Amino acid sequence: MALKIRSMKDFNAGLMFMAIGAAFALGANQYPMGTAVRMGPAYFPSYLGWGAVALGLFVFVESFLVDDEAPTRTAWRPLILVIGSVMLFAALINTGGLITATIVQIIVSALGGHEFKWKEAIISAGLMSLSVWLIFDKALGLPFKLFPWS
């Protein structure tokens, strides 16, 4: 009987848990294990890690046995643009300043929406910059660098 993946969700989830568990368990090798009385830094994570591998394997095996509906299609466009806008914000906040980061973040993430209108995105970037400046700089007085030159 040929093996057939019956639940893509469990197949992926099982692989993910095994990978994460193994990464932590193997990574623990570089730290001292200690004993049950004096547990070293590796003790707790290596047991937990192997536990995750074992349970992940269980989920993985189950994916060949139990039917389940397929996961919904990955929405790559919103995923990339939303996360991308977050990463760009992180990259720009210290160099370009808060206002620059805000404008870039708003416009890039708006591209990930269903409909994108340049006019709307620019207006909302402007309004957001204004409110961010008022809330965080003026009202709360948090120490933000605002512009690249400031």
Added chain:
Amino acid sequence: MTELIQHLSLGFSVALSLQNLMYCFIGCFLGTLIGVLPGIGPVATIAMLLPITFNLPPTPALIMLAGIYYGASYGGSTTAILVNLPGESSSVVTCIDGYQMGRQGRAGPALAISALGSFFAGCVGTILIALFGPPLAELAFEFGAAEYFSMMVLGLVSAVVLAHGSLIKAVCMILVGLLLGIVGTDVNSGIARYSLGISELSDGIGFVSVAMGMFGFGEIISNLEEGEAREVNTSKVGSLMPTWNDLKMSFGPILRGTALGTIFGILPGSHTVIASFSSYTLEKKLSKDPSRFGRGAIEGVAGPESANNAAAQTSFIPLLTLGIPTGAVMALMVGAMTIQGIAPGPQVMTQKPDLFWGMIASMWVGNLMLVILNLPLIGMWVQFLKIPYRVLFPGIILFCCIGAFSVNNSPAEVYLAGLFGIFGYFASKWGCEPGPLLLGFVLGPLMEENLRRAMLISRGDATVFFTRPISCGMLVVALFLLAIIVLPQMRKKRAEVVYESAD
């Protein structure tokens, strides 16, 4: 009794100071404002608003955060009734009948009943905290490392039992959470574990990044995947006043919902979701005409909404007395307290009575404020809901980014939040819930520390967890819970309790 009155009067003297009233108000207002936004639950709301409390002293900061929490819960119900798009999972139930009431032009009474039910539940919850807090905290002083460890095991096990979806995947998410929680410098050896040579990681992964990524960004991407199909009941909120008949019909459900919610809130690991689901199921079973449910039955709004709020309130009990968070929101509160330099636990009550009782009194004040604030402001929230999602979500992401950044003034937290967004999106796509992960994440370091200490004291004798009576009792309950969910009949029963009311 006199003690209770003393405590409460101390609490109210703190909570009713002009400054704290203002922070409570700001918290409730902002919490509702963000909570009303579709697709944003209390966890993401708190994570997002957390930074604005950083500069405050501890008492106002916690009062404000608690206000944000009920504001967010209440905002979620408003959205559920008006848009049929639950902002949080516990509002899913409110959607069923609340939205139907809205379509019949009775959104006003639905909102009013939900506010009144929540307020009643909040009052009961506050009194219960004041009553049971001190004895529980006293009990907690008896706890040693073994008891703490066993209690956390019990908490995590009940989180799994009550999680909806696959049990085993929930356990896996807890394990991953525990593992992620111990990233950073090990207190005993000073070794920076799993820091990958990145200096920011040697301080550990920030819980704000995890919460924001998994609950904020992950959710937003899922919402964008589904497409913009919202129908807002804006035209006809109708009169807010419920009829006499509405009140009469809601009275029983509110009482029963409050009782159910109270119990589910105290239980470690349980969620407000279960409280509202089971209240809905109960009301449907008790009803003379169950077919009305799903077509705008007011009992289906009154019961779950009270249960939801009662559970939200009493979930503070384990946190404030034992220092153990019972769910994702309470895990965030632990983080917030730690940032303020307060270790959650029984000593808060004795060392900082003004903070403890002030916070409890402010819970009642906050609940009252929500009724006063929300009913007149509904028109404003409705306007807010008319803004299309494509305009809203970039702003939500922006505030999340700024929030993550201001935790340490470092972009590292923002990068991490982004990575957890990717992880959260795929995890929930593959049927793994983020809630247990966040709970494990917060408990990870605590569990390791208590395990180490217990084993050191017992000289490596693992039976210590069973020879100490309180610890043994908790482990037996945990084992019992695990055993019953493995039994096939019980599995079916659990699926019934967790899912039945959804259809």
